[in-house]
Amino acid sequence: MSNTTQVGETASLACTINGAAFAVEVDPRRTLSDVIREDAGLTGTHLGCEHGVCGACTILVDGEPARSCLMLGVQANGHDITTIEGLANGDELHPIQQAMHESHGFQCAFCSPGFLMSTVALLAENPSPTRAEIREELSGNICRCTGYESIIKGVETAVELLAGNEPEQTGQTGQTGQTGQESAQ
Amino acid sequence: MSDVQGSILGNAVLRREDPTLLTGEDQYYDDLAVEGLVHIHFVRSVVAHANLTSVDISEATGMPGVIGVYTADNLEVAPHHGMPLLPPPFAMPLPAKGKVRFVGDIVAVVVAETHGQAVDAAEQIFIDYDYLPAIIDPWKALEADAPILFDEVGSNMCFETGLAMEDGDPTEGAHHVSSLQMDSQRLAAVPIEPNGAVAIPDGDKLTVWIPSQNPIAVRGALAGALGMEAENLRVAAPYGVGGGFGPKAGAYPEHILTATLARTLNKPIKWTELRSENMVSLQHGRAMNMKAKMAFDADGKITGFDVDLVAESGAYPGIGAILTTFTQTMIQGVYAIPAIRYHARSVVTNTTTTGAYRGAGRPEATQLLERILDVAADEMNMDPAELRRINLLQPEDFPVTTHGGASYDSGEYEAALDAALEAADYQGMLEDQAARRESGDPKQLGIGVSTYVEVTAPAGLHVEFGAVKVNEDGTVTARVGTSAHGQSHITSFSMIVSDMLGVPMDDITILQSDTDEIPRGSGTMGSRSLQTAGSALHVASETVLAKAKELAAHMLEASSDDIVKGEGGLHVAGVPANVVSWSELVAASNDDSKRPEGMEPELAHELDFDGQNATFPFGAHVSLVEVDTETGNVDMVRHIAVDDCGRILNPMIVEGQQHGGIAQGVAQALYEGIMYDSDGNPVTANLMDYAIPAASELISYETSNTQTDSPRNPLGAKGIGESGTIGSTPAIHNAVIDAVSHLGVRHIDMPLTANKVWSAIQEAR
Ligand code: FES
Ligand code: FES
Numbered sequence: 001m002s003n004t005t006q007v008g009e010t011a012s013l014a015c016t017i018n019g020a021a022f023a024v025e026v027d028p029r030r031t032l033s034d035v036i037r038e039d040a041g042l043t044g045t046h047l048g049c050e051h052g053v054c055g056a057c058t059i060l061v062d063g064e065p066a067r068s069c070l071m072l073g074v075q076a077n078g079h080d081i082t083t084i085e086g087l088a089n090g091d092e093l094h095p096i097q098q099a100m101h102e103s104h105g106f107q108c109a110f111c112s113p114g115f116l117m118s119t120v121a122l123l124a125e126n127p128s129p130t131r132a133e134i135r136e137e138l139s140g141n142i143c144r145c146t147g148y149e150s151i152i153k154g155v156e157t158a159v160e161l162l163a164g165n166e167p168e169q170t171g172q173t174g175q176t177g178q179t180g181q182e183s184a185q
Numbered sequence: 186m187s188d189v190q191g192s193i194l195g196n197a198v199l200r201r202e203d204p205t206l207l208t209g210e211d212q213y214y215d216d217l218a219v220e221g222l223v224h225i226h227f228v229r230s231v232v233a234h235a236n237l238t239s240v241d242i243s244e245a246t247g248m249p250g251v252i253g254v255y256t257a258d259n260l261e262v263a264p265h266h267g268m269p270l271l272p273p274p275f276a277m278p279l280p281a282k283g284k285v286r287f288v289g290d291i292v293a294v295v296v297a298e299t300h301g302q303a304v305d306a307a308e309q310i311f312i313d314y315d316y317l318p319a320i321i322d323p324w325k326a327l328e329a330d331a332p333i334l335f336d337e338v339g340s341n342m343c344f345e346t347g348l349a350m351e352d353g354d355p356t357e358g359a360h361h362v363s364s365l366q367m368d369s370q371r372l373a374a375v376p377i378e379p380n381g382a383v384a385i386p387d388g389d390k391l392t393v394w395i396p397s398q399n400p401i402a403v404r405g406a407l408a409g410a411l412g413m414e415a416e417n418l419r420v421a422a423p424y425g426v427g428g429g430f431g432p433k434a435g436a437y438p439e440h441i442l443t444a445t446l447a448r449t450l451n452k453p454i455k456w457t458e459l460r461s462e463n464m465v466s467l468q469h470g471r472a473m474n475m476k477a478k479m480a481f482d483a484d485g486k487i488t489g490f491d492v493d494l495v496a497e498s499g500a501y502p503g504i505g506a507i508l509t510t511f512t513q514t515m516i517q518g519v520y521a522i523p524a525i526r527y528h529a530r531s532v533v534t535n536t537t538t539t540g541a542y543r544g545a546g547r548p549e550a551t552q553l554l555e556r557i558l559d560v561a562a563d564e565m566n567m568d569p570a571e572l573r574r575i576n577l578l579q580p581e582d583f584p585v586t587t588h589g590g591a592s593y594d595s596g597e598y599e600a601a602l603d604a605a606l607e608a609a610d611y612q613g614m615l616e617d618q619a620a621r622r623e624s625g626d627p628k629q630l631g632i633g634v635s636t637y638v639e640v641t642a643p644a645g646l647h648v649e650f651g652a653v654k655v656n657e658d659g660t661v662t663a664r665v666g667t668s669a670h671g672q673s674h675i676t677s678f679s680m681i682v683s684d685m686l687g688v689p690m691d692d693i694t695i696l697q698s699d700t701d702e703i704p705r706g707s708g709t710m711g712s713r714s715l716q717t718a719g720s721a722l723h724v725a726s727e728t729v730l731a732k733a734k735e736l737a738a739h740m741l742e743a744s745s746d747d748i749v750k751g752e753g754g755l756h757v758a759g760v761p762a763n764v765v766s767w768s769e770l771v772a773a774s775n776d777d778s779k780r781p782e783g784m785e786p787e788l789a790h791e792l793d794f795d796g797q798n799a800t801f802p803f804g805a806h807v808s809l810v811e812v813d814t815e816t817g818n819v820d821m822v823r824h825i826a827v828d829d830c831g832r833i834l835n836p837m838i839v840e841g842q843q844h845g846g847i848a849q850g851v852a853q854a855l856y857e858g859i860m861y862d863s864d865g866n867p868v869t870a871n872l873m874d875y876a877i878p879a880a881s882e883l884i885s886y887e888t889s890n891t892q893t894d895s896p897r898n899p900l901g902a903k904g905i906g907e908s909g910t911i912g913s914t915p916a917i918h919n920a921v922i923d924a925v926s927h928l929g930v931r932h933i934d935m936p937l938t939a940n941k942v943w944s945a946i947q948e949a950r
Contacts, residue, residue: 027301043216044209046427048377049460053872056377084209093207101203104837107845108671109206110213110378110427131885139881142872144377144428145671147848147909148880150841171197171837 018086233865267503289465355489378427399708470542505539511546631924641904651721666706712904817943846909
């Protein structure tokens with residue numbers, strides 16, 4: 001890849017996304033978030049502001065959290081990208097996703113890809129953060145629905161799940177008390 | 186019914202929405218893959234008030250990828266009226282014609298193959314403005330010599346409402362009168378997913394995907410604007426909608442232009458709203474400036490309340506112009522007030538149009554009541570909680586019809602206040618505060634109390650469509666006219682149907698938000714969904730169950746009174762082995778030989794549930810803050826909320842609504858505010874400048890509930906979506922003032938930033 005490009009020229013981008021090789025010719029001014037969403041077709045990464053404040057677009061670049069709206073696509077060349085689509089294992093939720101489910105972490109969930117990826121990075125660095133540390137580390141992500149309390153609880157639940165403990169549940173699955181019982185009304 | 190053995194109602198059932206939302210699998214409108222999609226971009230006025238002398242699109246038209254460039258000269262769309270109750274001249278020309286009235290007004294429209302090409306072309310459009318003086322201050326907008334936005338109207342006032350306006354001043358001659366002018370500042374809703382649309386033409390038909398709270402209403406508006414038959418127009422919100430909070434309830438000018446050009450060009454077009462557009466285009470909320478006097482007798486009993494306020498409607502009035510009627514409805518709050526005079530004028534200014542934002546007209550009423558009560562308590566040297574208590578409406582006062590015409594359904598206001606004070610350990614807080622004051626510590630404690638009542642499913646929104654049908658395979662499909670965008674309705678509504686029919690939640694499909702599936706409905710707003718659509722599904726399921734029991738009784742040769750729900754279907758009580766499955770029941774219902782005489786086929790029922798009137802949730806909040814008197818910085822220490830939303834269906838979801846509501850209430854009290862400079866330039870038009878609190882600014886809230894059933898629906902439910910926002914703001918506001926009142930500070934307008942608090946302390950000293 002040459003170091004400079006002219007208007008109208010494209011540049012080559014080769015990286016891995018969620019473990020799979022990905023290569024594309026891109027307009028050098030395109031953001032990484034656009035490349036991920038449009039070229040790679042991975043729409044789980046969301047754009048809430050496209051100017052680096054809301055954190056919804058957070059992905060991992062070589063394991064470190066990064067705002068994909070503030071990176072150019074070509075900057076991902078040679079790097080390892082992980083998006084929200086890379087977390088679950090088939091139908092099995094990643095423990096952090098499972099923890100967020102059990103804690104009613106999100107409401108509209110538009111912010112969730114960013115929070116989930118930030119949490120992956122946080123817990124990789126600090127597997128048992130304090131509440132204050134969680135608040136601080138997630139302060140680069142905005143959620144407009146939840147007031148954050150449930151997300152913080154989700155991170156704490158994830159800590160327990162990742163440590164193999166049985167966390168205290170916020171809720172129960174819908175089938176409890178339903179099937180197999182007689183109830184006359 | 187919640188006492189029935191095995192009922193899941195009242196339990197913290199985890200969300201069915203989560204698995205696909207948390208994996209990125211679900212699609213929001215911007216994620217939809219559409220063949221041949223082209224992109225639309227709006228060129229917006231950068232001037233608040235000006236005559237348009239020329240708009241030169243010649244360069245832009247030939248730019249790469251450009252499909253079309255439009256201005257008022259080559260595109261004719263009916264002017265968009267955001268509030269048809271108001272006179273026609275207030276409508277917004279699309280695109281702007283001759284004049285622009287706010288920064289964000291749409292001057293030109295570009296359609297191109299890629300979004301980038303559309304933006305490039307937009308930069309080559311040259312607009313000449315002939316500047317006019319802008320009007321931003323709403324009180325000044327009422328003055329005789331103010332610049333006028335709509336010459337045809339001749340005044341900036343677009344709406345006026347009031348109570349007892351001809352009567353005299355209800356505070357005159359009272360033992361004590363407190364007065365206050367306060368601002369409920371302009372806010373941006375900022376749903377984390379911005380606005381947008383994908384319009385897909387197909388011959389005479391058009392499909393429009395939008396991130397909406399109410400696709401059915403948007404179809405009505407679009408059909409009118411486009412001159413289409415409604416049946417040719419499908420409007421739907423995808424499964425993922427990233428929050429709404431009020432302003433995503435209606436049709437926007439951008440939706441109309443996107444749909445119009447999709448038809449004109451016969452191409453699918455997407456509008457992806459950028460956040461900086463969203464901050465000037467999506468309707469703002471609050472924006473009321475209020476002057477009030479409250480009168481008391483020697484015991485502290487309120488004898489009269491006098492309110493005069495002005496509401497900013499923005500440049501092209503929408504629903505924000507008439508939210509003063511909600512403020513009017515709730516202006517009495519939870520108090521016994523013998524006389525109220527209320528006067529509200531709504532004015533157009535050179536700013537973004539205002540609309541509903543979480544609470545929509547009700548927070549303003551509560552903020553004013555709760556602030557002026559604290560001012561009065563301070564002046565009369567009374568305990569703020571006690572002053573509230575002696576003025577509360579009591580259970581024996583019910584049914585209550587207020588001065589504002591509200592018919593409160595049920596309320597135990599003192600019980601909620603007591604619960605909050607107890608949870609807070611109010612006495613302990615007072616002692617801590619006294620000790621802190623004694624010590625002269627620069628960090629002072631402040632305690633704030635608020636009690637509130639609000640209205641949910643207001644303004645005729647108490648009627649809603651719901652339908653339940655058992656399918657041939659024994660699964661159930663339910664349909665509702667509401668439209669969730671984060672409120673977990675799939676879970677709540679499945680719980681209601683599952684509880685009634687005994688069908689597992691996973692076998693229940695809830696359809697919403699799509700005019701192809703839902704015949705009518707009023708969407709999700711005003712905290713109305715559970716009490717209306719939930720009740721509709723409750724009644725529909727109950728009707729289906731009664732019919733199924735009759736059918737099962739006929740098949741099993743038993744009495745329908747002996748038929749009970751069991752695993753997979755219905756059976757005779759005590760004979761669970763002999764179950765008639767739901768699929769057998771449906772088959773029988775469609776088989777003339779198996780159906781009892783006179784019974785209609787199908788196991789299905791639909792209705793428009795009518796709650797007859799709104800419901801009135803209430804509660805009390807207590808907030809404890811620490812104010813650094815040397816810097817003005819405010820730290821929240823505790824926030825206690827007791828919110829009564831009637832009978833609770835799913836406490837986990839209710840708690841989530843309380844938390845989110847409180848966070849937005851805190852945001853108004855301490856952080857957020859849309860600001861304009863005197864020329865009408867927005868100075869908070871992105872998320873760098875508009876201060877939304879993050880997790881690091883907020884604390885863990887202490888939420889609980891009292892439960893006072895509403896008699897207006899079979900679920901006993903009231904809305905919870907907006908309570909947190911309504912109750913929290915004045916509690917925090919009062920707490921901050923309380924922390925510095927001993928220094929002589931009487932009132933500070935929100936948001937209570939360090940700068941403002943510090944300045945107020947300096948002034949008082
Ligand atoms: S979209 Fe990247 S930070 Fe908001
Ligand atoms: S859940 Fe809606 S923004 Fe976070």
